[in-house]
Amino acid sequence: MKKIYARPKYLKPVSMHYCPGCGHSIVTKLIAEIIEEMSVADITICVPPAGCAVLTYNYLDVDTTESAHGRAIAVATGIKRVLPDRLVFTYQGDGDLAAIGTAETVHAANRGERITTVFMNNAVYGMTGGQMAPTTILGQKTTTSPFGRDLVREGAPLKISEMLAVLPSTVYIERTAVNSVAGIKATKKAIKKAFKVQQDDLGFSLVEVLSPCPTNWKMTPLASCRWIDEVMAKEYPLGVIKDTTRQTHKKEAADAD
Amino acid sequence: MTKNKNKKLMRGNAVVGEAAIKAGCTCYFGYPITPQNQLPEYMSRRLVEVGGVFIQSESEISAINMALGASVAGARVMTSSSSPGISLKQEGISFLAGCELPCVIVNMARGGPGLGNISPAQSDYFQATRGGGHGDYRSLVYAPASCQELADLTMEAFDVADVYRNPVMILADGMIGQMMEPVTYDNYKPREIPPKDYILDGAKDRPSRIIKSLILNPHEMEEFNWKLARKYRIIEKNETKYEEFMMDDAKVAVIAYGTAARIAKGAVKRARNDGMRVGLIRPITLWPFPSEIIYRRAASVGLFFVFEMSAGQMVEDVRLALKGESEIYFYGRPGGIVPTPVEVQRLITRQYYQKGLI
Ligand SMILES: Cc1ncc(C[n+]2csc(CCOP(=O)(O)OP(=O)(O)O)c2C)c(N)n1
Numbered sequence: 001m002k003k004i005y006a007r008p009k010y011l012k013p014v015s016m017h018y019c020p021g022c023g024h025s026i027v028t029k030l031i032a033e034i035i036e037e038m039s040v041a042d043i044t045i046c047v048p049p050a051g052c053a054v055l056t057y058n059y060l061d062v063d064t065t066e067s068a069h070g071r072a073i074a075v076a077t078g079i080k081r082v083l084p085d086r087l088v089f090t091y092q093g094d095g096d097l098a099a100i101g102t103a104e105t106v107h108a109a110n111r112g113e114r115i116t117t118v119f120m121n122n123a124v125y126g127m128t129g130g131q132m133a134p135t136t137i138l139g140q141k142t143t144t145s146p147f148g149r150d151l152v153r154e155g156a157p158l159k160i161s162e163m164l165a166v167l168p169s170t171v172y173i174e175r176t177a178v179n180s181v182a183g184i185k186a187t188k189k190a191i192k193k194a195f196k197v198q199q200d201d202l203g204f205s206l207v208e209v210l211s212p213c214p215t216n217w218k219m220t221p222l223a224s225c226r227w228i229d230e231v232m233a234k235e236y237p238l239g240v241i242k243d244t245t246r247q248t249h250k251k252e253a254a255d256a257d
Numbered sequence: 258m259t260k261n262k263n264k265k266l267m268r269g270n271a272v273v274g275e276a277a278i279k280a281g282c283t284c285y286f287g288y289p290i291t292p293q294n295q296l297p298e299y300m301s302r303r304l305v306e307v308g309g310v311f312i313q314s315e316s317e318i319s320a321i322n323m324a325l326g327a328s329v330a331g332a333r334v335m336t337s338s339s340s341p342g343i344s345l346k347q348e349g350i351s352f353l354a355g356c357e358l359p360c361v362i363v364n365m366a367r368g369g370p371g372l373g374n375i376s377p378a379q380s381d382y383f384q385a386t387r388g389g390g391h392g393d394y395r396s397l398v399y400a401p402a403s404c405q406e407l408a409d410l411t412m413e414a415f416d417v418a419d420v421y422r423n424p425v426m427i428l429a430d431g432m433i434g435q436m437m438e439p440v441t442y443d444n445y446k447p448r449e450i451p452p453k454d455y456i457l458d459g460a461k462d463r464p465s466r467i468i469k470s471l472i473l474n475p476h477e478m479e480e481f482n483w484k485l486a487r488k489y490r491i492i493e494k495n496e497t498k499y500e501e502f503m504m505d506d507a508k509v510a511v512i513a514y515g516t517a518a519r520i521a522k523g524a525v526k527r528a529r530n531d532g533m534r535v536g537l538i539r540p541i542t543l544w545p546f547p548s549e550i551i552y553r554r555a556a557s558v559g560l561f562f563v564f565e566m567s568a569g570q571m572v573e574d575v576r577l578a579l580k581g582e583s584e585i586y587f588y589g590r591p592g593g594i595v596p597t598p599v600e601v602q603r604l605i606t607r608q609y610y611q612k613g614l615i
Pocket residue numbers: 050051052053069092093094095096097120122124125126127128133
């Protein structure tokens with residue numbers, strides 16, 4: 001009998017700590033699949049954040065180092081500069097990347113660090129119990145915005161991907177969602193492309209993934225998937241935000257002449 | 258003194274940079290702050306020459322975390338700053354200690370608290386020796402008192418960091434960082450470094466590795482803390498360094514480190530010229546602190562005269578070392594004041610006669 005579905009080779013055979021319906025488990029598995037398909041397990045170094053994904057090293061069977069909350073991109077920068085031919089990626093939540101680690105994110109992107117960031121946007125602080133994140137939607141209730149996020153009081157949701165897109169050194173930025181089969185496929189394609197951008201030494205690449213957090217949204221997994229379509233994706237439109245891979249390749253070809 | 262042909266006149270901050278390069282440091286990350294700016298400036302040129310990595314980071318927080326990353330990847334790495342910037346690095350230093358990663362951190366300290374000033378001060382002693390960051394950890398702290406010692410201790414710091422897989426700090430101040438003295442890099446005797454079998458460079462022909470400090474199980478965390486504590490006991494045993502100057506017959510022992518020790522040495526020489534039996538004990542490592550020798554000296558010394566350019570920080574370690582065996586007189590000048598040897602000698606003399614140590 002032909003096996004048509006199996007655990008990816010670089011996903012360790014353990015059960016995950018993620019809540020049922022959580023987007024983290026889906027994306028972790030996608031990354032394991034990509035590492036296998038691209039045959040890069042022996043050159044990959046993963047830098048997870050402080051956040052629900054802190055235990056990523058228990059799941060992905062590649063070299064992995066911890067990082068302090070918000071500092072994954074700085075740590076990854078140090079690694080990549082020492083080992084420029086390795087595939088180095090960070091995996092970060094929205095609090096990690098867009099609040100406490102904003103400076104690191106902006107400046108690593110602006111330097112065009114040859115790293116890839118998988119940015120998990122679940123509109124809350126998952127690990128610490130569902131507090132407001134910079135990405136929380138206006139009107140969304142969280143444990144620290146109990147009356148709903150208010151534009152005057154808390155400011156607008158931070159569109160960090162769009163902000164990064166204006167920097168000359170960012171090459172590829174795409175926003176996807178893992179609330180449907182099509183979305184999961186698109187996410188896999190995007191992360192794979194982002195890794196390729198790094199391997200081709202083109203510049204900084206980032207994939208923002210709208211990811212359900214049923215626990216802190218206080219919704220069922222199904223309702224969470226619907227909420228991404230009906231609310232989140234309205235605030236954070238899906239699709240390619242920036243892609244200059246062609247131009248970068250073209251420029252290189254021209255420079256080579 | 259024999260003339261060393263390899264001696265070069267250099268500024269303290271640049272000496273640290275050159276010593277680092279000569280010790281095999283290939284990465285530097287830092288953010289500008291006075292009075293240590295010549296160090297990143299020096300590294301920005303030298304590291305390019307030797308094919309290393311230099312990044313002027315967006316903050317000291319980023320710098321220490323980039324340094325952590327470079328250490329994860331197996332490189333010899335240094336970061337530097339001055340007091341406020343060192344405060345920002347503390348979380349990262351705690352992570353280095355928790356992940357057992359080597360790194361050399363330089364603090365050219367200045368007056369504080371807050372923005373303080375840019376004058377030489379020794380008010381970061383507590384921060385440097387008590388951890389500074391959170392958690393039950395220690396950093397080895399060197400306190401050089403000359404440009405030559407900056408060279409020797411910086412080079413040694415890289416080896417020590419690798420041997421113990423621990424952050425090592427060089428604690429000096431703007432005075433030592435800015436002054437120019439002739440130095441040689443020939444004193445360095447490289448140590449044997451254990452193989453770096455923990456670094457991350459891709460799991461090629463070996464199982465994948467994890468570097469982390471997160472240990473959720475309290476029993477395992479406790480065991481790890483005891484493991485660290487055992488390492489720190491070994492460091493205390495093997496790495497404590499101090500200098501004794503004219504201590505053989507001393508009735509008063511001045512205890513001072515770094516810039517203060519240079520001033521104190523001048524004061525001790527003057528007091529000796531006046532016929533007083535005064536000596537100097539100069540801690541070269543602040544952690545581990547040379548408690549043993551201080552305690553031993555209590556048998557013959559009548560007064561321990563502690564001099565610091567702070568309101569009184571190292572004096573607590575002297576008190577702990579003496580276990581109540583001897584009297585302590587404290588002279589502190591915080592805030593960036595650098596007293597002269599004459600001023601210090603005047604106080605020593607007064608104590609000497611008041612205590613009837615003649
Ligand atoms: C310096 C510091 N501050 C706060 C925390 C506590 N903390 C851990 S994870 C986290 C936020 C997690 O939210 P997010 O980054 O959005 O990731 P998620 O858990 O939602 O995946 C916080 C505030 C910490 N570990 N370190």
